[in-house]
Amino acid sequence: MDLFEDDPQPGGNAPEFTVSEISGAVKRTVEGNFSHVRVRGELGRISRPRSGHIYLDLKDDRSVLAGVIWKGQAARLPMQPEEGMEVVATGRLTTFPGQSKYQMVIEDMVPAGAGALMAMLEKRKAKLEAEGLFRPERKRPLPYLPEIIGVVTSPSGAVIRDILHRLRDRFPRKVLVWPVAVQGQRCAIEVENAIKGFNRLTPGGALPRPDVLIVARGGGSVEDLWGFNEEIVVRAAAESQIPLISAVGHETDTTLIDFASDRRAPTPTAAAEMAVPVRLELMAWLDNQGARLARAGGQSVLLRRQRLRDLARALPRPEALAETARQRLDLASDRLPRALRDLAQARRSRLVELSAELSPRRLGDRLRHDRTRLDDLSRRLERSLSTNAQRERSRLDAVSSRLPGAGTAALRRRRERLGTLRLSAVPLRRSLSQGAADLSRLAPRLPKAQEARLRELSARLTALERIRQSYDHGAVLARGFVLVRDGSGALVTSRATAKPGEALELEFSDGRRAATAGPD
Template structure:
């Protein structure tokens, strides 16, 4: 672009720093930016750029912002909302595409950008790569799992067909169904190629599933999604994610018949059955009526023959078993005779048993003593026991009275001891309070001290002589040793000389002072 603008050579600079050699008018930033924008748009008003999409962003306004890059350069691109809704492919990061549009600039950031008007994939290889990546992603979600496949009905009453109403596909399907087994067919017309085809196919599948089972228009028992052959780009609508998810979510069994036998689309993996052609899909949907009738007739003949053979075999088995059975009348006569014999033996045996029990009872009656004899014998044994009880009764009662008196004495003694201990504790507490009130320790707590001699006796001021060893007791039970000197006492350990004199008061000692280190002084 160096030939678009030319700048005249500059002359020698003026002494004041101004440029007097160039009298061209100075341009504003907006003017030169607008000139660059017009130059770019007039020079590159229609270009086709091939590159990889990077940094894709969809704004809330509907515009698409992206960058196209190769191994050496990057160009910012934008697709306005009106053009974005008409794109034949949905842009994604990493997708290699060919974009058609014009080059313009954005003065606000001093950069140039490509205004995209249309977009297409860069070659069949890119399509196959995108197809494989999408297939792997959907397979990872489990949309192609075998356990999701549903069984096709043997003879559906209503068949729903999703295809173009003007193509040869629907005529082939109807013709094939009419030849094999006429069924009611509902056609949902859709676009099978171009913009909006994928959304229409997905909406048709969901629409058939949303129909009520008992509505005016019956819900199909089987769905067929069909399209004729074509290139990979022509069949791309059946590779879109929205179509694959609609087929996987269908509650009605679905047969996919897209393209020819060698064509494979993602809907084939999500459907319950894949047909190589639309005609083959019609053959999968219904059986041949004549063959079905022949098969049913053949099954009927086989069933009738099997029933005949089974009846003959059972009749022969019954005859063989009946010949092996004994005469029923003879069996009954033998059982009757045995019953009469058992009845006669039972009667005789009962009479013999009664006689034996009578003899045993008479023998026991002869051996048993008379009740009066038993009573007299018991009275004789009871008399000595009664006499012993009468003699021992007063003794037992007296002994029990003594035990009760002992128990009552123990209880009273225990109560008296507890009361005595409680009173003694109260007296001891009262004495302790009196002792505390008269104790000299209370006096020491008010700041006084006690001076004792070497024998431990308490000394008065007039009983202390110079050179006497003294022991001074304070309120915290500590004592210090001191030596009296001229009416004053030196304190310290007995083995050391006193450092400072201490005046010994007759009643009250000096209060301890604290040194700089915080330790209470004894002087």
Template sequence: MASFFSDDSPSNLSEFTVSELSGSIKRTIETAFDQVRVRGEISGYRGQHSSGHAYFSLKDDKSRIDAVIWKGSFSKLKYRPEEGMEVIATGRITTFPGSSKYQIVIEQMEPAGAGALMALIEERKRRFTAEGLFDPARKQLLPFMPKVIGVVTSPTGAVIRDILHRISDRFPVHVLVWPVKVQGEGSGDEVANAIHGFNAMEPGGAIPRPDVLIVARGGGSLEDLWSFNDEAVVRAASASTIPLISAVGHETDWTLIDYAADVRAPTPTGAAEMAVPVKADLQAQIAGLSARLSGAMSRQMDHHRQSVRALARALPSLDQLLALPRRRFDEAASGLGRGLELNTMSKRRLFERASAKLSPDMLARRLIERRQRVSERAALADRIVERLIERHKARLGRFDATLTTLPARLKAQLGRGKDRLESLSRRADSAIVHDLKRARSMVSAHDRMLQSLSYKNVLMRGYAVIRDEDNRPLSRANALANGQAIAIEFADGRVSAAIGATDNPLPPSVPAQKPAPAAKAPKKSEPPAGQGSLF
């Protein structure tokens, strides 16, 4: 049975290639959806690609559509896309033939109403707070009297005039203005770059580095102030090493830079008032402090002057201080003469006791003993020398007896030895004689010294020595009593006398006792008790 259909039967539909079909669909969609506005939530946003384009999706509770923002359009956006942000995107629908997908090419984008902007601000605020950008510990104190103030604002608005006028009225200082856009596309980046630029200045450079920064803008709507909610501006304000004052909008306007700044001013004029003090107030304060200081110094000087007067009255006078030392000095001076007399008498008594031990009789006895000892040693030396000579003669005799048996040469050597021995013997005799002479000269010198120290030399000049009954010399008249017997020793002898006894004649003079002549060889005697030895 023949088939009614055949595989090679012709069709009435036109054939298209894949590229032709994709291009036709692309033209149809782009023509039908040339300009659309789509409301949705941004999803899958990871920032700009390395090429500068941005790829993400827009979604609602049921569907999603891919979206792309080309590099040229991205730089013109007033609001930058963020993950989870609900926006209204304006653009056109196109397809991508390589994967049979369609997407929206976004040319403009804005948040979906004020509520969306506030939600975005709150989300950023929570994120920045978690990062610590709003931490109060990061806040810096404003300098009390800055020399240079940096202002980041528009150079053509009324804000800069208000700030300059207020600073000039309060305390004129050097003001540096960094002109920026404060609204519109790219304004956020310009403000952030200005903050970074001021912080990058080197101290002491050609342009002075500011001591404080003021970021200022006049009032406006939330959209007008949106640049100061930009992430780059907030991070630049938080990282600033120069104290920063935020003066954006009016007192009721709040932006994220207000949280990151070190101080928030309600208005730009208020920021100028915070930055510098009032010069007139400072001058008045300094004048008041100067007056208080002068008064305090005057009162302090009066107080110290009174204290010194009180202390001076409490101190004793010079006469009172010197009265006791003067009295002690006078007492010491009055007793000095008597003390010298007593000291002289004491020294004289000590000298007399010492001189009593050194009597001429004792010295004579010591000389006799020394002479006897020297004589004994000389006699002993003579005997020793004689014995040595006899001993050597005996040995020589023995040698003579043995010489007869020795050769002539030995006899000659013995003869020389004998001559040498005789020479040594003669030298020994000479040495002994020399030693004896030296000993005798020493004894003579000691004798002469004894004679020179003897008090009898003084008696030869007409003086006399008074002695009591115990033969002790007397040196004071007040030591004698009436009727006391005394002996007066002259150079040629002694006489007896009595104190106050004028009726009794004086006894005949007693010749002075002279030392007995020394024996030739007296026995060795010990010195008397209590007598010191000179040798």
């Protein structure tokens, strides 16, 4: 019984390990056996924390393998991992003791064949196309003749030499080159920075902003051109405010930047041809247009000159247009002196008549006559009123004697009427006296009014005389003109009315002379 109790427990001599010792042993075992592995799988969950590391899952239909790409290695990957991409990852397996799990530290990652790469490309293309980055209405027209051309390409390749050579042959322009890596892990970010950098330049600044951009690269495989399929490059091309020409690869190569650019060129040389016209062709076109313009101008002048001649033939001769008016003028000039003389004589006679009527003696006689007549009328009126008043009084007395009772009121009315007639004679006498006083007051002003009126009429007569002299044909004859009359004394105003051999009379300023019309 005691012997049994002293026996040790089963397994009591097995060594004891700490958790860290076990984790370290497992880590050494895993890393020793899987220090370099290549794993093919589909990318699942992808996480990009601020540290710059990339955490992802590699999976197939049955298992999941955690993976990590450290920051420095992530920047050197030829393409950025995306969920759903089938890749081949190269690295090593290790454990993470903090969570008691194992993971793969990925050092390189490439798509699992061209099929997977193209599938990812189509997926990205569909996504960007759905956002509207490839719409035709977003594309800008290229300037016809840009002053400055910006080129985004490698500075050491044959592409830049081909572009510069082609521009020099067609139309030399200023070129700004932004050097970038055209393949590899730095390609996408450098191309994006170049496009955005050109757009940030100030037009007309120390480093002027280009009028058009060319993003160019020579041909290569899908992997070599993959940097121009990256989303950041496509978005930069679509957002560019400067018209952009993509010339990536050969004619059969297609990248996503071709769909986002404003124009796609099959080759870098073709991009240079799109950017500028041919100078010699442009000069020849200008010469041709100038020649056409000169011919058109000359032909237009000839047509208008011919049209002017045709219109001139339809118009009458200037002499014929003026003949009637000239004849009316001659007739009027002949009639005007006589009319002016008659008018002046009539006005002078009228002036004499008016001046005779306005003489002070005649006005005084008329004034005295009117005053005498006024006095006579006033005396006659007073006698007539007295006679009428006496007659009415006698009649009233006769009526009152026959009607002693009832005629008292009528008698009173008759007396009032008689008194009214006596009173009305007084204002009339006053009115006559006032008129005589006004006439006496206005009489001294009459000579001055007469003199003013005579001066006014004399000035008017002088003006009419000047007008008559200006229209007098004698003044016209004094300037060298001759008045022609036929045998009957009628005016001869045209050559056609003077028959050959007809006797004419020429009136000069100092006299008249006979003449004979000669033959035509």
